[in-house]
Amino acid sequence: MKKSILRRGSLFLTATMLLGVLAGCGSTPAPADGGDAANAPAGDTGGEKKSMAIMMHSVADEFIYSVGKKAQEYAESEGYEVSFYNADNEADTQASQINDVIAAGVDCIVLAPVDADAMADSVTAINEANIPVTLIDRTVTEGKFVSVNQADNVQCGYQGATALVDQAKEQGIDIKDLKVLELMGDQASTSGLERSQGFQQAAKELGFTIVSSLPTYWQSDTAYNDTLDAFQADPNINAIYCASDGVMADSVINALDQMQLLKKKGEDGHIIITTVDGTPGVIDYIKDGYIDAACAQPAFQMATDAVDYLGKALDGTEKMDGCFNNALAPVIITTENADSSELWGNNV
Secondary structure (H helix, E strand, O other), X not given: OOHHHOOOOOOOOOHHHHHHHHOOXXXXXXOOOOOOHHXXXXXXXXXXXXXXXXXXXXXXXXXXXXXXXXXXHXXXXXXXXXXXXXXOOOHHHHHHHHHXXXXXXXXXXXXXXXXXXXXXXXXXXXXXXXXXXXXXXXXOOOOOOOEEEEEOHHHHHHHHHHHHHHHHHHOOOOHHHOEEEEEEOOOOOHHHHHHHHHHHHHHHHHOOEEEEEEEOOOOHHHHHHXXXXXXXXXXXXXXXXXXXXXXXXXXXXXXXXHOOOOOOOOOOOOOEEEEEEOOHHHHHHHHHOOOOEEEEOOHHHHHHHHHHHHHHHHOOOOOOOXXXXXEEOOEXXXXXXXXOOOOHHHOO
């Protein structure tokens, strides 16, 4: 493996499913100010400093680390006393952490759940303690929350597929000749499941072939091994979709390099790659020509909206059980806009 290729190491719902998740919640009103949660005040604290627990499923990749840290920085700037938790993708660990903050009497919680099913009981426990909670990046199958603040994950998958087709056309490859490896996230998480559903729906509509769909469980080593295994099984793969570049980009690039298949855009034998997240590392890969496009999540807005919705719940302008789906539109990154200051990946 050529370490020189590694630019940055990893630092750190279909509509049916969405309706099923929201069905267990209270009413789902639009935000009181018409949806612009990012401009809302933190809420009247009555002169007391409110405590907030920010509870991340993981900080193992640059995207989710940036989301968590932005939420912490923003909450502190809004006057909250913040405690930060990392569950290392372990549901039992996160459940224990949630029990601890409930017992400590925290005023509000931002939660990125490890698993949609496994963390449902923990969210119910938060509800029983009458603590407002907003979800970030993913949701749960049971329990009530103020809002879930995430990219529109179905669209992340769908637009990732559209970008792949656009890049193929630009490079003279017929859609029917595409043979695509789909590297999925963890299908137990709503973000992983929804991105895969969006990608596979687009494949049917656009008419390209997915030769293999492999779950990585948001693990870099698994993404690396999946890539090697997929090409051994079918050496004619000419495109790859990664459900998370924060987890998978370095792994895929290095696997291709090991197989002597790493070619820049425009070179004979280049393998088209599109991803989701929009990390600084993937922006570098796009500029260098190794990755063709990324579907950037609105990382910073997800973080600040999650904090703002808690402020509204604390001051009574949002319902604690509203379960509002704050689904944010992704942005496609290519060489044409890779230097844009509007991309979160260029601002960390």
